[in-house]
Amino acid sequence: MSGLPKYHALKVDALKCIGCTHCMKSCPAEAIRVVNGLAVIDHERCVDCGQCHRACPTRAFYVEQDDLAKIKAFKYRVILFPSIMIGQFPEKYNETQIYNGLKKVGFTHVFEVEQPMQLLIDSVKEYCANPESSGPAISTYCPAIVRLIQGRYPSLVENLILRKAPHDLAAHFAIERLMQEGAQRDEIGLFYATPCIAKIASVKSPVGERESVVDGIVNMNKLYNEVMKVISDKDNEDNSEQRTNLSNEGILWSLTRGESCHFGARSIAIDGIHNVVRFLERLENGQVQGIDFLELRACDQSCAGGILLTGNRFMTVERLERRAKRYPSAKDISETTIKVNTLELKQKLIINSISPKPIFIFGNDRVKAIEKMNRAQRVVCFLPGIDCGACGAPNCHALAEDMVNNKAKMSDCIFLQQMWEDEGRINAKKAFLNVKKKWGTDRFKADCNKRGRRNEGF
Numbered sequence: 001m002s003g004l005p006k007y008h009a010l011k012v013d014a015l016k017c018i019g020c021t022h023c024m025k026s027c028p029a030e031a032i033r034v035v036n037g038l039a040v041i042d043h044e045r046c047v048d049c050g051q052c053h054r055a056c057p058t059r060a061f062y063v064e065q066d067d068l069a070k071i072k073a074f075k076y077r078v079i080l081f082p083s084i085m086i087g088q089f090p091e092k093y094n095e096t097q098i099y100n101g102l103k104k105v106g107f108t109h110v111f112e113v114e115q116p117m118q119l120l121i122d123s124v125k126e127y128c129a130n131p132e133s134s135g136p137a138i139s140t141y142c143p144a145i146v147r148l149i150q151g152r153y154p155s156l157v158e159n160l161i162l163r164k165a166p167h168d169l170a171a172h173f174a175i176e177r178l179m180q181e182g183a184q185r186d187e188i189g190l191f192y193a194t195p196c197i198a199k200i201a202s203v204k205s206p207v208g209e210r211e212s213v214v215d216g217i218v219n220m221n222k223l224y225n226e227v228m229k230v231i232s233d234k235d236n237e238d239n240s241e242q243r244t245n246l247s248n249e250g251i252l253w254s255l256t257r258g259e260s261c262h263f264g265a266r267s268i269a270i271d272g273i274h275n276v277v278r279f280l281e282r283l284e285n286g287q288v289q290g291i292d293f294l295e296l297r298a299c300d301q302s303c304a305g306g307i308l309l310t311g312n313r314f315m316t317v318e319r320l321e322r323r324a325k326r327y328p329s330a331k332d333i334s335e336t337t338i339k340v341n342t343l344e345l346k347q348k349l350i351i352n353s354i355s356p357k358p359i360f361i362f363g364n365d366r367v368k369a370i371e372k373m374n375r376a377q378r379v380v381c382f383l384p385g386i387d388c389g390a391c392g393a394p395n396c397h398a399l400a401e402d403m404v405n406n407k408a409k410m411s412d413c414i415f416l417q418q419m420w421e422d423e424g425r426i427n428a429k430k431a432f433l434n435v436k437k438k439w440g441t442d443r444f445k446a447d448c449n450k451r452g453r454r455n456e457g458f
């Protein structure tokens with residue numbers, strides 16, 4: 001269990017949001033409403049999948065991160081970054097130059113997180129050999145998926161594999177290696193370069209442990225820009241020693257099928273949060289049989305599609321696949337090369353438990369919740385079922401739920417208002433006032449230069 005409150009790094013810039021509802025309609029958790037013409041995130045429902053960030057035509061979403069200057073507080077400043085970061089840089093820079101670029105930014109030690117990967121592979125295999133539940137073992141690699149399952153599919157929580165992600169492996173590995181070299185624990189600062197907001201949440205409020213060993217988060221697009229200021233394609237200072245534990249499997253781990261290909265006789269890899277939601281519905285309804293292992297990732301093309309990456313996701317995948325071919329298999333990297341106590345390290349990969357965190361849309365009181373649910377069902381009968389979003393909720397059902405929770409009114413539905421006008425129950429002036437209250441006073445003026453008019457940003 002995390003000892004920290006649920007953290008969300010994603011925020012909406014009210015000056016940029018035009019209330020277009022693209023984000024609201026793309027959210028798989030129905031976590032967004034448009035209120036007074038602006039998108040508002042319900043953080044209880046949000047699973048940090050990043051779909052809304054992708055869908056916004058005006059780039060109104062921004063991601064909070066730690067100040068890079070924070071690294072100066074440490075003598076040993078370690079950057080932990082996933083292999084996909086290498087795939088972001090222009091082809092003219094090789095991995096040696098990218099590593100040296102990261103050092104020029106201010107880090108003293110550079111660790112790709114997917115190493116020494118065989119330890120994690122063995123640990124997950126051990127877990128899968130003695131599962132704690134029936135049905136497929138579900139990877140906990142993608143934190144957005146873990147949160148989705150905790151909130152919307154609590155009966156599947158027991159299928160989650162109780163093992164940490166590669167960045168935790170690398171963090172403990174880096175600590176061990178630096179302490180062997182004489183560093184004190186409090187002199188070591190570990191900073192993780194994240195490709196997505198879900199990983200930020202997994203560091204700031206981890207699931208299955210009290211707190212993360214990582215000290216800070218850097219958004220990968222920010223770090224990329226910093227490195228691009230100092231990197232040189234003439235730099236040939238050898239740093240290959242820092243990649244002696246990197247393997248073919250490690251480099252491919254964050255890509256689709258990078259994980260599932262190692263486990264079970266029958267495994268499935270699914271990327272894209274909406275695909276995952278559809279599959280989990282089937283799984284929960286008992287329509288999936290005989291599958292041993294599920295790799296589920298929120299982003300299309302897995303981490304290569306993370307919202308904090310700068311490169312094209314398909315080109316990133318191609319580049320990583322080419323790079324991986326130059327590296328040995330994880331099982332061929334000997335313990336002598338790893339140079340740490342592998343038994344202790346494996347022990348640190350175990351998560352004690354993950355609890356279900358069902359989202360109680362109608363509150364925790366069961367009797368009242370059933371009564372509210374029935375009321376919402378009755379309200380839906382009066383709504384047109386067009387799911388247009390003009391009420392500020394993603395669909396008619398969500399509007400009905402908001403109404404019984406006193407967060408919306410019948411008059412928010414523009415079609416009902418039209419009908420009431422037609423029946424003489426409300427005058428046109430009052431009806432339009434209601435619409436302006438929801439969408440803002442200037443919303444309906446003709447303006448050929450309005451922001452978002454051509455869905456810029458898609």
Ligand code: SF4
Pocket residue numbers: 012016017018019020021022023024034038039055056057058059060061452
């Ligand atoms: S501009 Fe549209 S997509 Fe972007 S945050 Fe506002 S409502 Fe959502």
Ligand code: SF4
Pocket residue numbers: 010026027028029030031032041045046047048049050051052053
């Ligand atoms: S991050 Fe995902 S779950 Fe959260 S508000 Fe955006 S789309 Fe919805």
